[in-house]
Amino acid sequence: MTDLFTAALDQHKAGNLMQAERLYRTVLAENPDHPFANNNLAILLRVQRRWEEAVACYRRALNANPEDAHLYNNLTCVLSDMGQDAQAAKVGMLAVSLRPDYAEAWFNLGNIFRNLHATDAARGAYHRAIRLKPDMGEAHSNLGDLHKSAAELTRAMECYRTALRLQPHLPQPYVNLGEVLKEQGRVTEAITLLQHGLEQHPHLPVLHSNLLFALHYSPHVPPEVIFRAHRHWGERHAAPLAPAVAPSFSNDRDPDRRLRIGYVSPDFCGHAVSCFLEPLLRGHDRGAVEIFCYPTSRRRDETTARFQAITGHWFPLTGLLDEEAVERIRADGIDILVDVAGHTCDCRPLIFARRAAPVQVSWLGYPDGTGMAAMDYRLTDAIADPPGVTDRWHMEKLVRLEDGFLCFRPLRDTGFSPDLPAHRNGHVTFGSFNNNAKISAEVVAVWAALLQRVPDARLVLKSRSFADPTTHSRYSALFTAQGIAADRFELMLHTPDQGDHLRAYDGIDIALDPFPYNGTTTSCEALWMGVPVVTLQGGHHVARVTSSILHRCGLDDLVAADTNSYIDIAAGLAADRDRLAALRRGLRARMRNSPLCDPYGFARQVEQAYRRIWRTWAEGPATGPGDPVRPDMDMHA
Structure with a gap:
């Protein structure tokens, strides 16, 4: 029996997993409670995601050896894989009670508590894990994640740098350190760090995606370079996964039938994206389309419950491999699959790379294309993406919606103060509640010039990252270096309650849009609360979104073509308090009566776009534009 177990272990170490499993099962056929054979077989089963069988093996092993902390620790990992974290925590506590010096068990327990x-x-x-094993880079990295979540960015950065010093091969500290640098407003450093990480881990899609996202924050990276970076992402990560032979979709090609539309998103929750996704789902004509929602994140809140209530079909993809998710979506017979995440947090672009539906569309959650040949279309409009200008920066075919690509509904129904703050304060208050990563030194210079132009004005910035003392000090120094006294600007902290966040606009007279990365939700929220927004229109989508929003509300005169006119518009508005007061009183009604807040009208134009692109596929050849035939390629990439 010992020789047979040794042979199984040798096969396991050599990577011959099928032979190892067969030999372990032979051992267990003679001795079902063999603790080591059960443990090692469970490890193989976990890799294959055969979790219930793995748990059964661990239970048998523990029956034979009930004081083995390693067995409890391994069982903890499988239970967590299954989403049974409460049970996993109890088992993990048993592991560390049996062996208080077991660093790996403390680390796993930390993951479960998280x-x-x-x-x-x-x-x-x-x-505790770090005290026991100071060189455990993974524990330093995950501790950094907790600091990052609490906006303790400097402490998070220290943890990630420690992890990389101890274990330079770890990929995750690169991913998250890049995010921390970006959140501190150090975008160039973030891009450099992520590029270096990608050199070390060239086949890690999430690291590459974070680099793509970071590029949009820099005023120094032109759109053609950003496009080439996206196309490179698609060639490296997506193209090798494209089916060698076009999938044979059995979807009924009737161009006029009810369509099955699937939405893939991590943000079916209290997230900025849901302010625009929820109105579309509410406005959809259920006679024209059947809605399927595929969450890719476990985040849940009261907004999630609203989504579930208005959705016909709810199938979370969390816990599923990309291949399994594709099978799920194909089994649902989806006609048009919509990606609402792009390269943002918890995105799943490689589901689309594998061609999960006949027609695949990108929309909303990311201010650019995906870089994938497998993504057929992208929904936008002619202001955000001028015809003949931005098409060349997309792999997707751009579908321009006549009344804009956005429809807004605030997360919280909050009243606003119709009284102009300047009348109360005796001075105009400019404000921006955008992520501070969008506020580069170049933006600070323009805003400082505006404050010098309007010498009695104040500026209020509000961002979660200002809770980090280093970030707060850095931004204060940027303004004081431009000659702006500290009493003329305020750096406000994040407001967790959405109502409190919106009511903070009661103290703002004029909102300033950052550039080149415009606001989207922040621009809509400001207008909703009666605060006009001044924007600088750039050359590509990320720098033109607020222009599109303002156009829907008839406020094109707040769109600047250059920094000088940006300052002129904002200063002119500050000088005209009668107009400011009238705008404040009328902006919400103006929004409500615009296409920007018409969910049913918006849904009709989206459905018409879906119908057009569906007809293109349905009337095309059996391997039409949605099903490109690919050359043979290595499918295990």
């Missing part, structure tokens, strides 16, 4: 949102317990578990 999943359970028990932040203090997770932090304590990671610290």
